[in-house]
Structure formats: C-alpha cells, structure tokens
Amino acid sequence: MTDTARPDSAGALLTCASEAQGLLRLELADAWPELAAPQWLADGLALVPLPGGFEPFAAEVKRVAPIFLRHLAPVQTVQPVTPFRGVTGALKRGLEALEDLAPSDTALAVQIRHVVERDGSACVERMTALEREFAPAAAEVTHCLIETAYPERIVSALIVGDRLLMGISDAAANISTWPGGERRFQEVDGQISRAEFKLLEALEAFGVALPASGVALDMGAAPGGWTRVLLEKGLSVVAVDPAKLHPSLVRHERVTHVRARIEERLSGAAPADVIVNDMRIDPRQSTAIMLQASSLLPPGGPAVMTLKLPDGGVTDRALLATVRAGLKRLEPAYLVLGARRLFHNRSEVTVALVAGGDRAPVGE
Numbered sequence: 440m441t442d443t444a445r446p447d448s449a450g451a452l453l454t455c456a457s458e459a460q461g462l463l464r465l466e467l468a469d470a471w472p473e474l475a476a477p478q479w480l481a482d483g484l485a486l487v488p489l490p491g492g493f494e495p496f497a498a499e500v501k502r503v504a505p506i507f508l509r510h511l512a513p514v515q516t517v518q519p520v521t522p523f524r525g526v527t528g529a530l531k532r533g534l535e536a537l538e539d540l541a542p543s544d545t546a547l548a549v550q551i552r553h554v555v556e557r558d559g560s561a562c563v564e565r566m567t568a569l570e571r572e573f574a575p576a577a578a579e580v581t582h583c584l585i586e587t588a589y590p591e592r593i594v595s596a597l598i599v600g601d602r603l604l605m606g607i608s609d610a611a612a613n614i615s616t617w618p619g620g621e622r623r624f625q626e627v628d629g630q631i632s633r634a635e636f637k638l639l640e641a642l643e644a645f646g647v648a649l650p651a652s653g654v655a656l657d658m659g660a661a662p663g664g665w666t667r668v669l670l671e672k673g674l675s676v677v678a679v680d681p682a683k684l685h686p687s688l689v690r691h692e693r694v695t696h697v698r699a700r701i702e703e704r705l706s707g708a709a710p711a712d713v714i715v716n717d718m719r720i721d722p723r724q725s726t727a728i729m730l731q732a733s734s735l736l737p738p739g740g741p742a743v744m745t746l747k748l749p750d751g752g753v754t755d756r757a758l759l760a761t762v763r764a765g766l767k768r769l770e771p772a773y774l775v776l777g778a779r780r781l782f783h784n785r786s787e788v789t790v791a792l793v794a795g796g797d798r799a800p801v802g803e
C-alpha cells in the first residue's frame with residue numbers, strides 16, 4: 440500500500456521492482472535493523488531517512504549489495520513546489536542548496552522523476568523533456584558539463600505532490616546510472632526476443648568480461664536471444680535446449696543446437712569459455728547443473744545465470760532464503776560477482792559468476 444504522507448526528512452530514495460517491495464524490506468531489515476521502515480512513495484519507490492547522511496549509507500549498500508535494490512539516490516534537500524513558483528524554480532533552488540556537492544567541471548547528469556497516479560496507484564515516471572529543458576540552467580548553476588550517458592556525478596530529483604526531493608552523488612553510488620535503474624536498450628533488426636536485454640543488462644551491470652572469441656555453452660537457449668547476443672560478441676555457441684531455435688539460428692555456422700535436456704549431455708561435454716543458463720527450472724536443480732558445468736570452464740571463465748523464483752505460494756522470507764541458499768551452493772566452484780533482480784528480470788534474479796576451475800584460460 441502506497442504511503443502518500445509528505446516526505447520531509449533527508450535520506451535516500453530506493454527503487455525496486457514493484458513485486459519485490461517485501462523482499463527489499465526484508466533485506467534492509469536484515470542488513471540495517473536500526474534503519475527506519477521505508478516509506479513507499481510509489482510502486483517500487485521508497486524513501487528512507489538517513490540521520491547519518493547518504494554517503495556512509497551508499498558505502499554500506501555497496502558492501503552488502505542487496506539483491507532486490509535496483510537504484511539508490513540521495514535526498515539532501517527538500518524544496519516546496521508551488522503552482523506559483525513552478526518546478527523549474529524549485530529545481531534551481533535545490534541545485535543552489537547542493538552547490539558545494541557538485542565540484543565545477545565534473546560530468547553531471549540531471550535526472551528528474553515524478554510520482555503520478557495511474558489507475559488508482561502511484562507510479563514513478565521519468566521527465567525527459569524537463570531534464571532537457573533544465574540542462575542549461577543546471578550547467579549555469581553548477582559550472583559542470585551536462586552529460587547524460589557517462590556521468591561522474593548525478594543530480595537526482597523527484598517531484599512528489601508539492602515537494603521536490605533532490606540530492607547529488609557519485610554516479611557509482613546510485614548502483615545504476617539510469618534513472619530509477621531503468622536500463623533501456625534499443626530494439627535492433629534481427630532481435631529474437633526481449634530476453635536479449637536481460638543478458639545485455641547483466642553483462643553491463645556486473646562488468647562481465649567475455650572473451651573476444653571461443654565457445655559459449657548456452658543452457659536453455661531457445662528461442663535463442665542469448666545465443667544471438669553471444670554470436671554478436673564474437674563467440675561460437677553450443678545451444679542446448681529441447682525446444683526449437685529461431686529460424687535465423689538454425690543454419691548459423693557458429694551455432695550447434697543440441698536438442699536435449701542439459702542433464703543428458705553434461706557428462707563428457709566439451710570445454711567452454713563462457714557458460715550462460717536461462718533455464719526455467721527449479722533454482723536448486725539449476726545451481727546443481729552450474730556446479731557440475733563449472734569444470735568445463737577455465738579458471739576465471741565467466742558465467743551468467745538466472746535463478747528462477749517460484750510464482751506465488753511462498754513467503755518473501757522463504758523466497759529470499761531460496762535465493763541466498765542458491766548463491767551459497769555456487770560458492771565452492773565460483774566467485775559470485777553479483778546477484779541482482781535487474782530491470783529486465785521478471786520472476787528471477789540474475790547471477791554473474793567467475794569460475795574457480797582448473798582449465799587454462801582462453802588464449803593461454
């Protein structure tokens with residue numbers, strides 16, 4: 440239930456998938472029992488007061504890496520928004536209040552979102568037109584270069600009712616440089632499925648370094664979105680799935696379709712330089728397969744998998760325990776680079792791994 444009370448305190452804005460609110464609340468309570476309960480301003484957007492300030496909290500978030508937290512933004516000033524003085528005036532006053540926090544000449548992004556009512560519930564939306572309109576004023580007040588794609592610092596602004604919540608942080612503190620962590624990709628010609636965005640987002644979010652050539656083992660490959668992404672990255676792909684691949688992949692010279700369940704083909708399988716796994720199966724089974732497959736990778740060989748979450752009938756506490764147990768089970772064979780419910784995930788968590796196996800890395 441959305442709390443529409445006015446946010447008055449300084450703190451942080453936390454974003455998660457709307458169905459992950461309970462899971463994020465549990466993760467916050469586990470890691471920081473002293474933290475006040477999040478105040479939900481909209482679906483998947485909460486404000487938490489931070490008496491100790493934003494930066495120490497952001498450093499802690501980096502250490503703990505909550506799985507269901509998608510984006511973090513500071514609130515360091517709250518400005519009234521009146522019909523008379525308007526949003527632009529409030530944004531300017533906010534920036535002036537934060538001026539000390541924006542060293543001149545840094546590459547600065549200004550991200551503006553607002554809470555709106557849609558079909559009886561509060562949602563948060565990006566205001567790209569206002570971001571563009573406000574950019575010259577932001578450059579003038581801060582003496583910074585406005586840079587949307589690769590900012591060093593980010594001004595985050597949220598309009599909620601008659602208040603503007605605003606803060607500045609290092610881009611790295613926000614978890615994602617995309618407003619609210621909503622990483623958008625352009626659809627491209629030849630794209631097979633929207634699942635491609637899931638892999639692209641994972642590679643970027645976890646900084647996964649794929650080799651420029653070699654073999655990727657794609658477990659649960661059909662219809663072939665991830666396979667297509669891996670081909671684009673220069674890899675050959677062994678695509679294992681009992682289901683059909685997209686016609687564009689069927690006769691591709693760098694694709695071998697093994698039309699079977701992976702369990703039937705793992706023993707004696709050829710080595711791989713990369714493993715990906717998007718199989719819609721139980722997380723325990725999926726991690727067991729990943730453990731077995733780890734010996735196919737060289738030490739340091741990357742792997743990306745999705746841990747599928749049960750749809751309903753399970754408490755958030757049990758669900759969180761399932762994910763944590765899954766990650767723990769992977770530890771004997773892999774270093775877990777990160778595990779998060781990313782923007783393009785649905786009922787799943789993406790996990791990025793690096794193998795600790797005993798095969799020599801590609802090119803050695």
Ligand SMILES: C[S@@+](CC[C@H](N)C(=O)[O-])C[C@H]1O[C@@H](n2cnc3c(N)ncnc32)[C@H](O)[C@@H]1O
Pocket residue numbers: 632634635658659660661662663664665666679680681682699700701702717718719720
């Ligand atoms: C979510 S889809 C994968 C989508 C794919 N990543 C893409 O980008 O097109 C899940 C796939 O896992 C496959 N799958 C489920 N169990 C499997 C198993 N034991 N071995 C191999 N594939 C399996 C299903 O047939 C299904 O095609």
